[in-house]
Amino acid sequence: MISMEPVLKRGYSSWDRAVLPDDEFALRVEGVRRALREARLGALVVVNYSLLGVMVDYADMAYLSGLQSGGALVVPLEGDPAFVSFGGGRELAFMRALTWLPIVPGAGKAFEMLPSELKARGVASGRIGIVGIAGIAPTVVTRIRDGLAGFELVPFDAELRALRAVKRPRELLAMRMTQGIVDGAVAAGVAAFAASGDNRSAMLEAERAARALKARDVRVLASMGGPELRPWEGRLDGRHAPLRLWVAAQYQGYWAEAAATTPPPREDAAGKAVRAMQAAVRGGVTAGDVAAAGVAALPPSAVESALSYGLGGTLGLAYAEGIAIVPGSTQQLPAGCVVALRAHVGDAAHASIASTSVVVGAGSAAPLGAARMAD
Amino acid sequence: MTANLSAAEAAIRARSVERRQGVARAWLVENDLDALIAYGSGLHAFTGTNPAWYLAAFKQMGPHAAVIVPQRGEPVLIMTPAWDAPRYRERATMEFLAVAPDEFLTTLAAELKRRSFRGSKVAVAGGNLQPRAIAEAWPGMLGGTPPNADKLIVDTSKIRDDWSLNCTRRGVAIAERGYDNLLKTTKPGMREYELAANLETSMREQGAEDNFQLMSASQHNQAGHFPTDRVLEVGDLILAEITPAVEGEFIQICRSCVLGTPTPLQYEKFALLRGALEAGMHAAKPGVSVTEIVNVINAPISAAGYEKYTKPPFMRTRGHSMGFGSMEPEVATGYEHYMQENMVFVMHPNQYIPETGYLMCGEPVIITPGGAVPLTSRMGELGAIG
Numbered sequence: 001m002i003s004m005e006p007v008l009k010r011g012y013s014s015w016d017r018a019v020l021p022d023d024e025f026a027l028r029v030e031g032v033r034r035a036l037r038e039a040r041l042g043a044l045v046v047v048n049y050s051l052l053g054v055m056v057d058y059a060d061m062a063y064l065s066g067l068q069s070g071g072a073l074v075v076p077l078e079g080d081p082a083f084v085s086f087g088g089g090r091e092l093a094f095m096r097a098l099t100w101l102p103i104v105p106g107a108g109k110a111f112e113m114l115p116s117e118l119k120a121r122g123v124a125s126g127r128i129g130i131v132g133i134a135g136i137a138p139t140v141v142t143r144i145r146d147g148l149a150g151f152e153l154v155p156f157d158a159e160l161r162a163l164r165a166v167k168r169p170r171e172l173l174a175m176r177m178t179q180g181i182v183d184g185a186v187a188a189g190v191a192a193f194a195a196s197g198d199n200r201s202a203m204l205e206a207e208r209a210a211r212a213l214k215a216r217d218v219r220v221l222a223s224m225g226g227p228e229l230r231p232w233e234g235r236l237d238g239r240h241a242p243l244r245l246w247v248a249a250q251y252q253g254y255w256a257e258a259a260a261t262t263p264p265p266r267e268d269a270a271g272k273a274v275r276a277m278q279a280a281v282r283g284g285v286t287a288g289d290v291a292a293a294g295v296a297a298l299p300p301s302a303v304e305s306a307l308s309y310g311l312g313g314t315l316g317l318a319y320a321e322g323i324a325i326v327p328g329s330t331q332q333l334p335a336g337c338v339v340a341l342r343a344h345v346g347d348a349a350h351a352s353i354a355s356t357s358v359v360v361g362a363g364s365a366a367p368l369g370a371a372r373m374a375d
Numbered sequence: 376m377t378a379n380l381s382a383a384e385a386a387i388r389a390r391s392v393e394r395r396q397g398v399a400r401a402w403l404v405e406n407d408l409d410a411l412i413a414y415g416s417g418l419h420a421f422t423g424t425n426p427a428w429y430l431a432a433f434k435q436m437g438p439h440a441a442v443i444v445p446q447r448g449e450p451v452l453i454m455t456p457a458w459d460a461p462r463y464r465e466r467a468t469m470e471f472l473a474v475a476p477d478e479f480l481t482t483l484a485a486e487l488k489r490r491s492f493r494g495s496k497v498a499v500a501g502g503n504l505q506p507r508a509i510a511e512a513w514p515g516m517l518g519g520t521p522p523n524a525d526k527l528i529v530d531t532s533k534i535r536d537d538w539s540l541n542c543t544r545r546g547v548a549i550a551e552r553g554y555d556n557l558l559k560t561t562k563p564g565m566r567e568y569e570l571a572a573n574l575e576t577s578m579r580e581q582g583a584e585d586n587f588q589l590m591s592a593s594q595h596n597q598a599g600h601f602p603t604d605r606v607l608e609v610g611d612l613i614l615a616e617i618t619p620a621v622e623g624e625f626i627q628i629c630r631s632c633v634l635g636t637p638t639p640l641q642y643e644k645f646a647l648l649r650g651a652l653e654a655g656m657h658a659a660k661p662g663v664s665v666t667e668i669v670n671v672i673n674a675p676i677s678a679a680g681y682e683k684y685t686k687p688p689f690m691r692t693r694g695h696s697m698g699f700g701s702m703e704p705e706v707a708t709g710y711e712h713y714m715q716e717n718m719v720f721v722m723h724p725n726q727y728i729p730e731t732g733y734l735m736c737g738e739p740v741i742i743t744p745g746g747a748v749p750l751t752s753r754m755g756e757l758g759a760i761g
């Protein structure tokens with residue numbers, strides 16, 4: 001769901017090595033190497049062009065390094081990968097505490113340093129995979145291409161995303177922990193509202209709970225008396241029932257979302273739609289078929305609103321991992337991915353919001369569920 | 376339903392929006408252009424520019440927004456998503472079209488066509504967070520590479536107008552109260568992320584819609600960072616770079632405090648940085664270069680034997696602007712920039728000192744003929760908790 005993008009993400013940022021130990025990342029790198037060999041590529045370079053720390057999409061970088069920072073990652077077929085940072089100074093000590101990889105200070109010349117880093121790993125020329133340059137400014141792409149002039153660059157984004165789409169066991173645990181955060185946040189918001197609070201209190205308590213439960217990034221939307229959902233604004237006021245509350249959060253890079261309507265609606269239009277979609281989910285089903293199940297369960301007057309907010313999609317290291325649940329989509333949900341299913345209905349007659357996340361299996365889907373956070 | 380803007384604030388905002396668009400119109404006349412498209416991505420950060428936010432004085436939620444300012448005629452805002460329309464409607468200062476993100480470019484193109492602008496006579500201010508897909512759409516839509524109006528917006532926004540200052544001053548007050556709350560609520564045994572969560576939500580409660588913060592708690596800090604699960608101990612020096620946003624306008628204070636009683640050495644080194652800050656503020660008069668101000672700030676620190684520590688990696692910069700969602704210009708050597716009246720900066724000689732670790736000491740200031748004047752009610756001191 002579209003939400004207000006906050007400034008640089010600044011919540012809990014420690015690396016939870018109990019959940020994602022070094023060998024987890026090493027295993028992911030081995031998976032990437034197998035794919036590189038199949039594609040006859042000598043190495044992979046992943047670029048995360050985070051402009052002065054504004055994180056646009058850290059997923060590919062975080063999958064292999066654990067870092068959500070801007071820089072370039074070099075993955076040879078043999079030997080140690082390395083992260084070349086964009087900066088070179090004050091932040092490096094902290095960054096080193098967040099990754100299993102050595103960090104090479106780029107000091108403003110990260111792209112120019114890539115050939116020597118590749119050569120040091122036995123890759124002096126030839127075909128290499130490149131990830132992360134499709135969406136960035138042409139001037140930056142030119143710098144990257146110039147820096148890697150001796151290599152033939154082969155886009156590898158789709159291959160890496162396919163690997164990321166199927167969640168590994170430890171990734172599922174991280175996502176369940178994030179689910180615990182957002183469930184706790186929604187519960188805190190609902191409790192604040194129930195205790196004669198207003199919609200503002202519900203939003204505030206939801207965020208407070210999410211941050212206290214170790215969320216790094218938190219997004220909260222709530223109804224404020226109209227049909228629409230709103231982001232936090234400084235002076236929102238009033239108690240407007242029913243409250244529709246939605247929270248998304250990120251822990252260790254992994255996203256989850258939860259939502260609730262309180263008091264619970266007599267006719268739970270959103271909940272019915274979500275349950276219908278959940279029943280339709282299985283490995284190989286198209287996103288369009290899942291959406292159709294949800295739309296069919298909605299009152300006709302609620303369909304437009306629900307579609308405008310979105311019916312969900314795959315999530316993981318990115319909030320939107322690439323497959324959106326939209327009518328007509330022919331994209332297939334692969335077994336092993338996690339999909340958030342959501343419906344928001346704004347009109348007064350059916351006002352409700354619901355969300356659930358499921359792990360897609362071969363013949364059905366199982367609730368993602370929540371895992372307890374270590375103290 | 377909401378009371379996010381008082382009537383007085385709404386009037387100030389409307390005047391400033393009119394002024395900003397008036398500047399754009401004058402530029403269009405001067406350059407024989409039909410219209411300006413000011414684009415904004417949905418990324419809100421003081422490190423990246425958002426021309427649509429500046430010309431609409433509206434913080435968008437969706438991934439795309441654009442203000443079309445014609446040389447003659449009424450401006451229009453095209454915003455995403457459609458369901459966010461009520462939020463703009465209650466503070467609208469111009470016509471607007473709220474559409475789904477995937478309808479943004481076609482809506483924009485249709486609006487340009489409807490107004491019969493000459494293709495080659497439409498300028499674009501895209502900002503530095505413009506996605507590639509948008510940047511590559513302009514030539515096709517406008518029949519060639521459009522004139523770039525980013526500099527117009529940057530130069531205009533550097534000099535703060537009434538609305539910018541109104542939001543900034545509210546942000547400063549929130550930052551100061553947030554820090555006061557930190558001093559009152561921080562206790563040994565808390566974890567860094569709990570301190571950060573308290574600070575965050577206390578400022579949210581006071582009206583900030585966003586906040587950027589770097590912090591650290593240690594017996595000897597290397598630098599500020601994002602919060603971890605480290606447990607706070609008596610004697611920790613807590614660093615807090617606090618940066619709330621009001622209506623998209625960010626402002627920053629930098630503070631240091633000790634969980635317990637600061638040592639004489641900590642007081643002494645903090646005073647050194649505070650003196651350097653005051654010298655820099657005194658020097659920051661219109662016409663003075665940022666390089667000169669850096670030299671003024673560094674002089675007493677170098678004289679105390681810390682010249683090595685006036686450079687990265689022991690510090691980053693001596694300050695930066697925060698206008699228009701951009702840190703440019705920085706108060707750093709290598710920037711060809713001269714102070715102008717009514718610019719707003721955060722000036723911060725934050726740096727590592729070997730005897731005490733990293734210290735933060737920074738104020739938001741406005742440039743006046745007499746030098747930089749703090750926007751805070753009181754300048755930062757080395758705080759004591761408990």
